[in-house]
Amino acid sequence: MTISNTKWVLKSRPSGLVKEDNFELITEELSELNEGDLLLENQYLSFDPTQRMWLTDLPGYLPPVQIDEVVRSGGVGKVVESKNDAYQVGDLLTGLVGWQKFCQVSANVLPFFRKIPDNLPIPTTMNVFGSTGLTAYFGLLDVGKPKEGETVVVSGAAGATGSVVAQIAKIMGCHVIGIAGGAEKCQWLKEIGVDDVIDYKEENVPERLTQLAKNGIDIYFDNVGGPIMESVLFLINLNARIVMCGSISNYTGENLPKGPMNLTMLIIKRASIEGFLVLDYMHRADEAYTDLIKWVEDGKIIHREDVQEGLENCPQTLNRLFTGANKGKQLLKI
Amino acid sequence: MTISNTKWVLKSRPSGLVKEDNFELITEELSELNEGDLLLENQYLSFDPTQRMWLTDLPGYLPPVQIDEVVRSGGVGKVVESKNDAYQVGDLLTGLVGWQKFCQVSANVLPFFRKIPDNLPIPTTMNVFGSTGLTAYFGLLDVGKPKEGETVVVSGAAGATGSVVAQIAKIMGCHVIGIAGGAEKCQWLKEIGVDDVIDYKEENVPERLTQLAKNGIDIYFDNVGGPIMESVLFLINLNARIVMCGSISNYTGENLPKGPMNLTMLIIKRASIEGFLVLDYMHRADEAYTDLIKWVEDGKIIHREDVQEGLENCPQTLNRLFTGANKGKQLLKI
Numbered sequence: 001m002t003i004s005n006t007k008w009v010l011k012s013r014p015s016g017l018v019k020e021d022n023f024e025l026i027t028e029e030l031s032e033l034n035e036g037d038l039l040l041e042n043q044y045l046s047f048d049p050t051q052r053m054w055l056t057d058l059p060g061y062l063p064p065v066q067i068d069e070v071v072r073s074g075g076v077g078k079v080v081e082s083k084n085d086a087y088q089v090g091d092l093l094t095g096l097v098g099w100q101k102f103c104q105v106s107a108n109v110l111p112f113f114r115k116i117p118d119n120l121p122i123p124t125t126m127n128v129f130g131s132t133g134l135t136a137y138f139g140l141l142d143v144g145k146p147k148e149g150e151t152v153v154v155s156g157a158a159g160a161t162g163s164v165v166a167q168i169a170k171i172m173g174c175h176v177i178g179i180a181g182g183a184e185k186c187q188w189l190k191e192i193g194v195d196d197v198i199d200y201k202e203e204n205v206p207e208r209l210t211q212l213a214k215n216g217i218d219i220y221f222d223n224v225g226g227p228i229m230e231s232v233l234f235l236i237n238l239n240a241r242i243v244m245c246g247s248i249s250n251y252t253g254e255n256l257p258k259g260p261m262n263l264t265m266l267i268i269k270r271a272s273i274e275g276f277l278v279l280d281y282m283h284r285a286d287e288a289y290t291d292l293i294k295w296v297e298d299g300k301i302i303h304r305e306d307v308q309e310g311l312e313n314c315p316q317t318l319n320r321l322f323t324g325a326n327k328g329k330q331l332l333k334i
Numbered sequence: 335m336t337i338s339n340t341k342w343v344l345k346s347r348p349s350g351l352v353k354e355d356n357f358e359l360i361t362e363e364l365s366e367l368n369e370g371d372l373l374l375e376n377q378y379l380s381f382d383p384t385q386r387m388w389l390t391d392l393p394g395y396l397p398p399v400q401i402d403e404v405v406r407s408g409g410v411g412k413v414v415e416s417k418n419d420a421y422q423v424g425d426l427l428t429g430l431v432g433w434q435k436f437c438q439v440s441a442n443v444l445p446f447f448r449k450i451p452d453n454l455p456i457p458t459t460m461n462v463f464g465s466t467g468l469t470a471y472f473g474l475l476d477v478g479k480p481k482e483g484e485t486v487v488v489s490g491a492a493g494a495t496g497s498v499v500a501q502i503a504k505i506m507g508c509h510v511i512g513i514a515g516g517a518e519k520c521q522w523l524k525e526i527g528v529d530d531v532i533d534y535k536e537e538n539v540p541e542r543l544t545q546l547a548k549n550g551i552d553i554y555f556d557n558v559g560g561p562i563m564e565s566v567l568f569l570i571n572l573n574a575r576i577v578m579c580g581s582i583s584n585y586t587g588e589n590l591p592k593g594p595m596n597l598t599m600l601i602i603k604r605a606s607i608e609g610f611l612v613l614d615y616m617h618r619a620d621e622a623y624t625d626l627i628k629w630v631e632d633g634k635i636i637h638r639e640d641v642q643e644g645l646e647n648c649p650q651t652l653n654r655l656f657t658g659a660n661k662g663k664q665l666l667k668i
Binding site: 246 | 610
């Protein structure tokens with residue numbers, strides 16, 4: 001029996017927001033599986049800012065998506081055919097499944113997929129109980145090293161990663177200032193316990209930061225890149241840690257703005273900026289999940305998923321991250 | 335007996351290079367010493383880029399020099415009068431002696447002065463056997479953490495700190511690329527064993543860095559700030575360390591240029607930028623001096639001092655650091 005797959009392939013490198021004609025939705029017959037391989041039927045796709053960077057030809061931590069290649073993205077698929085004894089039909093796997101209905105997983109890339117537990121709602125395994133949660137956990141705790149009473153600023157604070165960072169910082173006893181765009185997001189951040197919120201669409205970020213960070217800034221968890229860094233640098237305390245997690249403002253690769261004029265503050269304050277990727281922490285995932293599951297059960301971490309529907313809506317769904325339309329972790333149900 | 339002191343006081347905050355009329359050379363009668371105090375007759379003054387920043391009213395790790403205050407600078411003075419049993423007439427002390435003939439040291443600031451050993455030439459105690467050497471030693475070894483075979487780029491490589499950094503990196507078995515301005519400095523760097531040299535006044539730094547750092551850059555020891563950072567960031571290896579030691583290009587506080595557009599490279603490469611000040615390492619000075627003295631004796635570290643003369647020449651001497659006229663550590667003999 002031949003199976004026909006529907007998939008989005010890249011046709012041209014987008015500039016700014018993606019347009020539907022940067023891609024093409026094509027149908028193809030799938031080849032037979034080899035020994036050791038699996039066929040997944042994708043259930044959910046995960047949308048992350050980093051995906052947008054994979055569509056550029058800038059240097060990155062993964063090679064760019066090539067023209068005519070399926071668009072790379074995370075997601076969850078269900079095994080519908082298995083030539084690998086370790087996997088049964090019906091198993092749910094998370095990994096880079098791509099914008100497509102089916103995903104053939106060859107044995108050599110299987111180590112980059114992970115079975116997800118039966119007892120968790122699938123969307124949460126791409127959010128707080130997935131890479132997003134791990135990013136927040138290790139980025140804040142391992143790189144940022146928060147101490148009780150410190151002031152933590154989080155940009156993109158209402159986003160999937162940012163909101164978990166902000167709540168873990170609260171659990172650690174920090175004063176948390178969240179920066180987000182729009183009244184709904186800011187209101188939600190207050191509801192989940194963030195101490196102070198700045199609406200960057202309505203307020204003057206440098207002024208508000210100066211008012212709110214009365215004791216200076218000890219940690220800046222940067223999910224967005226761009227000019228907030230400069231405002232933060234003017235306010236950092238001795239031995240401050242800036243955790244660079246994401247740089248959504250630069251991911252389109254167009255007209256990269258210059259950086260902060262005041263990096264010299266790092267010398268004056270013996271402070272650091274450190275970039276990190278969750279990929280380097282995957283071997284410690286269980287350690288994080290133990291805490292994260294407990295914190296969610298205890299109501300200390302609130303999470304939300306924004307679930308769009310229909311494979312045909314992938315391009316618009318990706319743009320939601322960059323227009324700020326998403327309310328929580330952006331997913332798409334196929 | 336009253337003693338009359340001659341000193342340079344700040345009259346106006348300079349813009350760009352200092353001008354003689356930003357200062358005034360005045361004479362004053364010194365007051366009597368209190369119990370516990372010392373009177374030093376200054377022998378040598380040390381000129382360091384950081385002094386220029388103290389003349390601005392930008393935030394810094396020390397407060398700005400106030401108008402009508404003596405210009406702050408390091409140096410070495412000889413005790414000519416002592417009301418403190420721990421110090422004898424004839425002892426040599428190094429500390430912030432200022433642009434003046436005499437320096438009254440009150441008991442409360444004595445902990446910030448240090449006796450210098452008899453067996454070292456005085457100029458070296460402000461260079462490789464002084465803060466400059468400590469800066470190079472701890473900045474490279476503690477913050478940069480070089481490993482054998484790594485590529486280390488040093489800006490301001492022919493300067494007092496940079497040249498010691500470059501040579502310690504060679505001792506550690508690294509491939510060293512030095513950036514300096516002018517043929518004489520570049521030639522000297524080759525003579526002291528730096529592997530590759532870039533003359534930023536004559537060559538295209540980004541192009542040359544790309545050619546020379548064939549295996550990428552593991553450590554960038556930044557003595558100058560400014561645009562080299564951006565060129566370096568494009569070439570960093572996984573887990574690269576950028577040590578921010580100085581930012582001479584920004585010390586005048588005028589028209590601060592924007593920073594690197596590509597800080598996102600820190601994420602891609604899981605790399606860091608860390609600022610440091612030698613002040614935080616003074617308690618470990620002996621550990622460094624043991625190595626530094628041995629390395630100089632063994633001919634593994636070559637140092638040179640550029641000694642100007644005459645208190646009246648302080649302003650021009652400070653500018654030598656910013657025009658690049660100095661050949662090695664800038665000093666002035668009074």
